Amino acid sequence: MAPALASSTSQISHFSPAELSYLHTSLAHPHHPIRPDGRAATQFRPLTAEADILPNTNGSARIGFADGTQAIVGVKAEVERTVKVGILGGRGLEGEEEDGGEEGDEDGDGGRRRGGGGGGAGGESSWVEMSIEVPGLRDDDALPVFLAEMMREALVGSGSGGGQDDGGMLGGLKGRLVINQGWHWRIYIDILLLSPPLSYPLPLLSLTTHLALLSTKLPRLVSKDEEDPMFNDDWAAAEYLYPRTETLSKAGMPPRQTFRPPVTLLVISVGDNIIFDPSREEIAVADAVFCVSIGRDEKTSKDEQDAGESSNLKLLAIRAVDPPSRLTNSGLSNSENATNIGISAGEEAGSQQLTTGNVTQGVWKPRQGGVKRGVISRIVKMILQKGGVGEEVMAGLEGVEVG
Template identity: 30%
Template sequence: MLLSPAEKQYLYDSLSQSQIIRPDSRSNQQHRPLEATTSFLPGSNGSARIRLSDGSECIISIKSKVITYDQNTTPNLIDFDIDIIGYRDDSNYITNLKFQLLNLLQQNFPVDLLKLTSRYAFKLFIDCVIISHTSYPLGLISLGTYLALKTLKLPLLISNNDDTEVAELPTFSDDWDNARTLQEILDSQNSSDKFFQPPIFIIIGVVGNNLIFDPSVEEEQVLENGLIVSFYDGKVITPINNTNFAINSNNSNFKGLNKNLLIKSIALCNKFCPSIIKALDTLIEQEDDAERSVF
């Protein structure tokens, strides 16, 4: 929904004052209500469906394939594809989203968990379908990918994992109940003190001296800047990007980023992102198969 000049000015004034008033009454660091369900696609190794209160919705499906790789190079074991209605697959908008997500995962994913032998490994093909969206969808896709990766299951290898001398094709258990999550694979490698947590993106809007988490489509039209912050392993990591989220309107307020606000955004993410991760993990741990909500 595009705002009139008067509505934009009113909203900008509400968001830039010391005690901000957001249209949906959220606090600065509060996400929109979110509903999600996991492991609902029987043909996928991992899946998640996630919806926001404004009707934005996406489905993530992850499938695995056994490939060969060169021991002397770092294998590319993750592929990402995004489909958004109304956008060409080769458009700049889609290409930019894919690049950011793929770069985040490839740089911060424990690929050793996907290696089967010295010659073979699993490759993950992550497919995202955006059914509907109003605001910038990167955060929605990132949280959905987190849920899908956390519930991903890979078949159990029953053949010898040492094929340095004798070439042997990997053989897997036919019983899907023996399939293991990436956390279970990590535990089997005598790393019980470590936890598998995929990286996520946090979307932050800048208005004056205020930072607001997960801006809505109305708020995006009056932001002075937008931050995309990466969070992994309990802390903010690189890359941290800034962009204009209001792609469907001319945001005349857009301006440069104050470095002090960048430092503030890192501190806020280090403080509040663990709560977001905890909420997502709690959703996964729930035993019932009904649709569940977080935040």
């Protein structure tokens, strides 16, 4: 389980036990949740998005939610010499004879291929660096450190490093950074939250990072095989880090991107209801909070998706976050309140109190216990199914004009 929400204290400090009880009862409605802002259970907050907004970057994006929170992401890349770490901890340049550099080109496709070459299984996780700045928090505070590592883990872990057969399945980033056996790209992803978070900022940061990576371009490589990398100076000839495919686009539509970076969604459960993109109020009374990372599986979906049989999404990771509702205090029962104002506790209890077992109705009780496996299964199904939430999010971001 991931650490508790770092901003949980600020999220719940302004709610009384009566407000918490009302919110939980509304969101746990047996037929459909009644959300404070009137959204449906799977509906995301309205947002505005734009890409390529920062100069002197390889890619950038900005997304703003309707509540006023905004995030900007900039992506920069630099060429770096590949260093191989031996079994005994020795370090050497990739491609040297004693490190078996001659064996790495047996595939015969040269060093230009994406997802192959040096770095072991197509690349190293250390080639991707991510930092998050949140107003009012230090860089080494729990919230920005955890969010950065969780999103970076999904980026470098998807696709198992890629390969010449799958071309970086699931949008794996590591394999796309390989230039040849001796050189690679190092990617720096800098995320800035422009205002103090009004709710858990994970969805905003993840969607903005996704859009920034879609707009990221790298200079076109003109050198061949294992030569030192040389690039085309014409930026108009640069290649997208996540390439587009003309053949998959419909007439009159922009080219469709074959591979896409993963997206991490925030989901909560309240009673039997599952709610996506929760607000501050909803997180405050959640029974369970989950961070779900998904990516595209183009290799297995090319035929099945055209036939309408299944979605092309795959689950990459799911993490449980300790909900802030566990830190709330219980509301006083009516009998105890009556005693404090000089009214007989017995009379008040007999005339107004409704009890079921040891639980007093209408009084807020902190959430206890875990979550049922069936709830997790339902969340995964709602995200990955054909026409589900995951496809809706991916399609929405695909509609943003990039480049």
